[in-house]
Amino acid sequence: MRLPLLAAALVAVPALSACTQNASSGEAGEDDRTITVSSTDDACELSGTEAPSGKLTFDVTNDGSKVTEFYLYTENAERVLGEVENIGPGLTRQLVVSAPAGTYLTACKPGMKGDGIRADFTVTDSGAKVAASADEAELVEHAEEEYGEFVQEQSDQLLTGTAAFVKAYKAGDDRAAKALYPEVRTHWERIETVAESFGDLDPKMDAREADLEPGQKWTGWHRMEKDLWPARAEKYESLTMKQRAVYADDLLANTKVLDHRIGELEFTVDQIANGSRGLMEEVATGKVTGEEEYWSRTDLWDFQANVDGAKKAFEVVEPILEQNDPELEETLDERFDALQEQLDAHREGDGFRTYDYLSAEEVKQLADAVNALSEPLSHLTAAVIS
Incomplete structure (x- = not known):
């Protein structure tokens, strides 16, 4: 299919x-x-x-x-x-x-x-x-502090989860590693636009095989994803335990660097608002299309995490938006809710159905909900810094 x-x-x-x-x-x-x-x-x-x-x-x-x-x-x-x-x-x-x-x-x-x-x-x-006008200074300061705390919290959880995933993967405990994979990546996907802003780290940690440049060494999450779910690969040769250790240790080391760099960041309201829009673009270009988790088919975990991150960014600037453009604020609230309703229909246990079980009509419904949210979200930044 x-x-x-x-x-x-x-x-x-x-x-x-x-x-x-x-x-x-x-x-x-x-x-x-x-x-x-x-x-x-x-x-x-x-x-x-x-x-x-x-x-x-x-x-x-x-x-x-x-x-x-x-x-x-x-x-x-x-x-x-x-x-x-x-x-x-x-x-x-x-x-x-x-x-x-x-x-x-x-x-x-x-x-x-x-x-x-x-x-x-x-x-x-x-x-x-x-920055925003003087009468919005308190709202702006609160938004920037709250979003910074959220990003740091997700980064810390990503580091803790990656350490657990790496331990299981290096030990050959594929069952545990597979269970941890989509759960841990949730923390990456919620702050994906922040993580991707470090151009030297992102290709090492999150490159997909289809997007590799000529001569680029493939490392990171998706290299190990393929090793854990090789069913769609032709004539795949599993990594040795020594090779697993090399890839796993490299991912953990880069995650530590990422966590340290995030700890030094400060965010402005335009960056937060652009991040919300950017996360929905990630949904459109990689999650709805089913291209992000090609091997594991766990795209809906990533989809939900991108939406979580986009909504959090929207929520921290929402008090500013309520003052500047209440109609846009109401529209975004409604469309985030509508998209979440579509996602909830695909829940299974503590997670989601794998993407290969979605019908063409179900994919279209998700795509339509993403489109409906993305258009008004494109106006968010201009509204909060007007």
């Missing part, structure tokens, strides 16, 4: 996106914080390479033939500050960020692979505040 291909045809989530490199030489004016981006298969043209600090909007149009993404990185691409994914040909999406003065890097990724087409981007000091 070719569910991944079927689901991919059903899903058309309106994802936000942007692009970069081969940028035009023009610069955004002092009062112009909107940058247009044209992404093609081999270029990324920005209307400006400089903008004043404050609320910036990147209007990204895919003028090429491949699905693309747009990223805004810190200098040297050490961390992702904002991203929009899954921009189909002919579509225009927005990335809204609140950017302080500094040097940044933009990147378009035609085909959604590789380092992308990159260019420098400068934000000058305009003297404008890069």
Whole structure:
């Protein structure tokens, strides 16, 4: 049953996106914080390479033939500050960020692979505040603190769970490792956009076999997933106990690094709101399509965790949204509930049915609920930092 291909045809989530490199030489004016981006298969043209600090909007149009993404990185691409994914040909999406003065890097990724087409981007000091207005200061502070605590809690649980998974996997206790696999990954998926923001760690920890670049060594969760559930593989040769130990120890070491880095992070309301939208894009591009957990078919555990993380991010900024756009707040509440109702229909015991048991109609219902939520969610960031 070719569910991944079927689901991919059903899903058309309106994802936000942007692009970069081969940028035009023009610069955004002092009062112009909107940058247009044209992404093609081999270029990324920005209307400006400089903008004043404050609320910036990147209007990204895919003028090429491949699905693309747009990223805004810190200098040297050490961390992702904002991203929009899954921009189909002919579509225009927005990335809204609140950017302080500094040097940044933009990147378009035609085909959604590789380092992308990159260019420098400068934000000058305009003297404008890069947070919410003064009367919202208390709400903003509470949102940022609460979300930081949530991310740290999930990271700590991920580290504890990974240690237990690694122990079982190295000991050859496949039954225990299989039981732990989807449960532990829940903590990764709830904060996936934060974890992915560390570009050096994510490929080592969460790369899927189908997405590997030429010459890239495959490590991390999905390498061990295939070893535990090899039924769909042709002529698969199981890893030796020594090989298992190498992969498992590497995953645990990288998880410790991730946990340490997360402990040093501080979040802003635009990052939180963009994270909510980004997690739903993860659902659209990997979970509804059934591509994320190709071997184990535990996609619905990941699906639920992404929704958990997206809803938590929405909830911490919800008091700000209630003041700025109560109609949007009500719509998002209703559509999160509707999506959760669809997910609950597939529960089985303490978890979910495996994805291969879903019918075409059930996949379509999930896709429709994701689409219905994703469109209004794309307006969240602009609303909370307006």
